[in-house]
Amino acid sequence: MKFVENVKPDVTTDIVYMMCPMHLLKLEEQVKLLDPGQILEIITDYDGALEDIPSWCEKTGNEFLGVEDSGDFFKFYIKKLAR
Amino acid sequence: MKKYYFDHVATNPLHPEVLEAMMPYLKEEFGNPLSVYEYGMTAKNAIEQAREKVAFLVNAKPAEIIFTASGAEANNFALRGIALARQNEGKHVIVSRMEHHSVLNSARFLEKSGFAVTYLSVDKAGLLDPEAVKKAITKETTVISVTHASSEVGTIEPIKEIVKVAKERNITVHTDAVATTGNIPVDVKDLGVDLLSMAAHQFYGPKGAAALYVKQGTRIVPLIYGGIQESGRRAGTENVPAVVGMGKAAELARAEMQERIAYLRPLRDRIIDTMAGVERVYLTGDRANRLPAHASFCVEYIEGEAMLLLLAAKGIFSASGSACSSKALKASPVLLSMGISSSLAQGSIVFSLGMGNTPQDVDYLVAEFPAVIKRLREISPYAKGWGDREEGGEACTVKE
Numbered sequence: 001m002k003f004v005e006n007v008k009p010d011v012t013t014d015i016v017y018m019m020c021p022m023h024l025l026k027l028e029e030q031v032k033l034l035d036p037g038q039i040l041e042i043i044t045d046y047d048g049a050l051e052d053i054p055s056w057c058e059k060t061g062n063e064f065l066g067v068e069d070s071g072d073f074f075k076f077y078i079k080k081l082a083r
Numbered sequence: 084m085k086k087y088y089f090d091h092v093a094t095n096p097l098h099p100e101v102l103e104a105m106m107p108y109l110k111e112e113f114g115n116p117l118s119v120y121e122y123g124m125t126a127k128n129a130i131e132q133a134r135e136k137v138a139f140l141v142n143a144k145p146a147e148i149i150f151t152a153s154g155a156e157a158n159n160f161a162l163r164g165i166a167l168a169r170q171n172e173g174k175h176v177i178v179s180r181m182e183h184h185s186v187l188n189s190a191r192f193l194e195k196s197g198f199a200v201t202y203l204s205v206d207k208a209g210l211l212d213p214e215a216v217k218k219a220i221t222k223e224t225t226v227i228s229v230t231h232a233s234s235e236v237g238t239i240e241p242i243k244e245i246v247k248v249a250k251e252r253n254i255t256v257h258t259d260a261v262a263t264t265g266n267i268p269v270d271v272k273d274l275g276v277d278l279l280s281m282a283a284h285q286f287y288g289p290k291g292a293a294a295l296y297v298k299q300g301t302r303i304v305p306l307i308y309g310g311i312q313e314s315g316r317r318a319g320t321e322n323v324p325a326v327v328g329m330g331k332a333a334e335l336a337r338a339e340m341q342e343r344i345a346y347l348r349p350l351r352d353r354i355i356d357t358m359a360g361v362e363r364v365y366l367t368g369d370r371a372n373r374l375p376a377h378a379s380f381c382v383e384y385i386e387g388e389a390m391l392l393l394l395a396a397k398g399i400f401s402a403s404g405s406a407c408s409s410k411a412l413k414a415s416p417v418l419l420s421m422g423i424s425s426s427l428a429q430g431s432i433v434f435s436l437g438m439g440n441t442p443q444d445v446d447y448l449v450a451e452f453p454a455v456i457k458r459l460r461e462i463s464p465y466a467k468g469w470g471d472r473e474e475g476g477e478a479c480t481v482k483e
Contacts, residue, residue, distance in 0.1 A: 016168075016302045017302055017304050019311060019315035019316070019318060020311075025311065
């Protein structure tokens with residue numbers, strides 16, 4: 001797993017306590033709204049996202065920048081790539 | 084025998100237009116909103132339209148409305164969901180003693196789970212003093228839950244002032260607005276609350292549909308785990324017909340509210356004014372800050388249940404205290420919290436009006452009720468006073 005710190009996102013989506021698979025639905029919905037090059041931050045308490053979000057990025061051709069473990073929650077950073 | 088229904092705080096009949104709106108979803112439009120084909124999309128659109136109507140009723144955004152199966156579920160969800168979501172910041176919860184059992188018992192659950200809970204008393208009119216809330220706040224407080232109005236005594240609480248006190252300390256505020264939503268103007272932005280519970284059957288919608296308003300950005304731990312219904316915050320296949328009915332009821336309530344209040348308030352005042360002339364009958368709750376269709380009393384020297392039975396024999400249906408307390412033949416904790424003696428609290432009775440009541444219905448009630456009181460007092464062992472039991476009338480708001 002790629003861990004990062006101090007990434008500056010363009011958009012933040014807080015899905016803490018929302019049930020699986022909201023992390024994938026919100027991810028798709030939010031990435032659609034971004035311009036290429038912009039960074040999305042997803043905050044979640046769901047540890048299954050550690051596996052799901054990197055593989056979603058790989059599958060959809062977006063860049064997974066990494067995750068920050070803030071103790072209570074995970075912050076995932078995804079950069080939208082031009083297709 | 085003609086039936087006179089004066090128990091609209093217990094529940095309301097369906098508005099005919101609500102039933103009509105629900106019918107297709109009880110019949111041919113049976114789809115699951117999560118299904119991707121046509122049946123599913125129709126059902127999904129129907130619940131999203133209902134969400135918009137419910138949001139409009141309370142001045143919220145549609146995404147801030149989470150449908151639940153009951154007002155009690157919304158209250159459980161709110162109290163437990165916020166207390167758990169914020170437990171790393173503190174473990175203290177404040178509720179009033181006026182709350183419905185769904186709030187009080189959720190608070191007791193939290194207490195057993197290691198939270199500290201403060202139960203605040205109200206004054207003799209049933210009003211919670213915002214200063215008392217301020218004094219109860221500690222560094223650990225994360226949630227305050229106060230009812231918007233008590234269905235037992237009709238008092239409307241000063242939520243805006245309580246929110247003001249809470250917001251100075253970054254505390255999440257929930258209000259149980261089951262008795263008020265759809266019946267008086269309820270505006271989440273104006274009230275300033277973070278969460279608000281409502282139930283469709285309190286405003287001519289169906290049972291089985293209710294909602295919790297959760298202000299955007301508020302983290303809440305789910306009460307029911309499962310799928311991604313309600314944005315992954317409340318699992319379970321939606322009760323589509325009931326949710327559609329709630330939407331229609333919300334639309335009608337919003338459109339007709341002022342008209343309904345203008346019709347019901349004078350009928351309520353007629354009951355209160357007539358009963359003020361009957362000896363040792365006391366209005367409970369606040370006279371001014373009161374639900375427009377709610378008249379509640381304590382009648383000295385007789386029991387609520389006896390009144391209910393004699394009234395029912397005349398076709399008049401009403402309630403004594405809350406439905407739960409009434410069934411258990413217990414003195415209402417709400418009345419006791421207002422400082423009313425347990426003896427007097429036994430004589431509690433609530434008349435709540437609805438759009439199906441006519442002025443003639445009220446004429447009948449105000450003619451028959453004093454006669455029922457007279458008859459019961461003739462046979463009451465306490466008719467000449469409580470003896471060595473305590474007197475309680477002074478705690479009530481209206482006393483001649």
